[in-house]
Amino acid sequence: MRPLLPLFLAGVALSACATTATPERPASPVPPPTAWRTPPPNPQGALAADWWTLLGDAQLNALVDKALARNADIALATARVDEARALSRAAHSALLPTVDAVAGLQGSRQLDAFGRSYESTAEQVGLRVAYEVDLWGRVRDLDAAGRASLQASAAARDSVRLAVAATVARAYVGLLSLDAQLAVAKQTIAAREAGLHVITRREGAGYSTKLERDQAQAELAGVRRQVPALELAIARLEASISALTGDPPGPVARGGDLAGLLKTPIPVEAPASLLARRPDIAQAQDSLIAADASLAASRAQLLPQLRLSVSADRVFTDALPNPVALWNVGAGLAQPLFNGGRLKAQVQASQARKAQAAASYRGVVLNAFAETETALRAVDALQRQEREIAAQRAAIAEAARRAKDRYRAGYASYLEQIDAERGLLAADQAVIQAREGRAVAAIDLARALGGGWTPTP
The missing domain is CATH 2.20.200 (Outer membrane efflux proteins (OEP))
Incomplete structure (x- = not known):
């Protein structure tokens, strides 16, 4: 011995x-563009990992923090990372x-x-x-594949975290939008009730007709019917937010209002930095590395x-x-001399998986650039749209005031006042939707940029 x-x-x-x-x-299968087609609103600095704080709502910050700590999808993704870590250790143990x-x-x-x-x-x-x-590196290739799969699993978990944070932020913005729409509806109801009271008095004095009173009642009922629908939408959105944060359905506290969101623009880096800042791109890269190492290991089985x-x-x-x-x-x-073609079939299957990973990597990179370009264009377009809608709303409000004065002075019919009030209600709703769209576009931009993600060691 x-x-x-x-x-x-x-x-x-x-x-x-x-x-x-x-x-x-x-390397990236697609060369990044030299610059974004749409000029970024804030080209200075990098996006922080807690990007949702840029919206400026303390209650939103608390909701996102709770969701990141208690969300079921994140817990599931974290368990998958633990599984991948154990499998990586098992592959590494074959070296000993x-x-x-x-x-x-x-x-x-x-x-x-x-x-x-x-x-x-x-x-x-x-x-x-x-x-x-390990004469041909088969065991070392399996170890490399296990470590790459672990990194891909960690990046997938981070993608889920980013998606959950963005979903909570979008839902919270939608909740504030519904609150604003409900407030406008209630203000309109109060104004219509006051108008109906005036028309009823005028009818009693012989200055208005029953037709005008019927029209006023119909307009009032038309606005009142919006309230139950808005309240139902609010309850559904609160239940969705509670599910995201790991709570049973219940009321969701609000911080500020829709108009006070997003005082600081989302910072945007150069297009090339996107390749290292999105977890889904890192996941695709690591999946390709794992597929390549698995292919090398399957080829070594023939030796x-x-x-x-x-x-x-x-x-x-x-x-x-x-x-x-x-x-x-x-x-x-x-x-190996004869195994019915099993080992060669495993090599072919590994080659096909590598081709799938390469195609997926290319698709993820293309989608990342497309999402960011679309989000940048949406932020720019919705900001300009919000300014125009605000100007339109101011003009419609002045026209509605004049129409009401003309009707009370007897220079115009009630139909003219109704048309002006309808336009004002539509303009108020358009302003709310524009503000919501601007905030959602900023959230989509932050998610498209990777949410300030950095690779996990």
């Missing part, structure tokens, strides 16, 4: 010291030898040369050491495999006066 054991230990040491190198990240302790007890009854029976007991204890010499083994035992038996020491040192070389 003495001349063979050093060779075994040397082979184990050399192979175990050959650690897996970190694979280089694949296996050591097993064995023990056995055997009793027997036999005949000696004179035909007399006797009983004996034997006890055996020992160690078994086995190791696969010979060398396994070393050492065993040492000590046997105690009542048939002998002293224990017996046994040992064995061996090396085995196995070359």
Whole structure:
């Protein structure tokens, strides 16, 4: 055993010291544009990881923090990361030898040369050491694939976190929008009730007709019917937010109002930085690395495999006066000859998975640039639209005031006042929708930029 054991230990040491190198990240399949087509509203600085604080609502900050800590989808993604980490450790353990302790007890009854029976007991204890010499890097490639899969799983978890934060922010903005619409509806109802009271008095004095009173009642009922629909929408959105934050359905506290959101524009970096700032791109990259390493490992399965083994035992038996020491040192070389094409099929399957990962990587990068360009254009367009709608609303409000004065002075019909009030209600709703759209576009832009994501070590 003495001349063979050093060779075994040397082979184990050399192979175990050959650690897996970190694979280089694949280059982008699509060259990034030199500049964004739409000028960013804030081209200075990088987006922070807590980007939702730019909206300027403390209650929104609390909701997002709670969702990141208690959301079920994030918990599921985190458990998948834990699974990937365990599988990566299992793949890495193949780089080390296996050591097993064995023990056995055997009793027997036999005949000696004179035909007399006797009983004996034997006890055996020992160690078994086995190791696969990684001649072609198969085990190291599997280790690299496991580590890349772990990184892809972590990036997928971060994508879920970003999606949850953006969903909570969008839902909260929608909630403030519904609150504003409900407030406008209630203000309009109060104004219509006051108008109906005036018309009823004028009808009693003979200055208005029953037709005008019926028209006023119809307009009042038309606005009143909006209230239950808005209240139902608010309840549904509150339930959605509660589910995102891990709470049972219930009321959601508000901070500010819709008009006070987003006083600071979303900072936007150069297009090239997007490749390192989005978790879905990192996930696609790591998936491609894992697929490439798995392909190399499947190809190495077609080559010979060398396994070393050492065993040492000590046997105690009542048939002998002293224990017996046994040992064995061996090396085995196995070359696949026939397996029905199974190994070649595994190589082909690995090639197909690598092609899928490459296509997915390209699609993710293209989608990232498209989402960011669309979000930038939406932010710019909705900001300009909000300014125009605000100017329109001011003009309509002045026209409605004049129409009311003309009707009360007897210079115009009630139909003219109704048309002006309808226009004012529509303008108020348009202002609310424009503010909501501007805030949602900013949220979409922050998500498209990766939400200030940085890779997890």
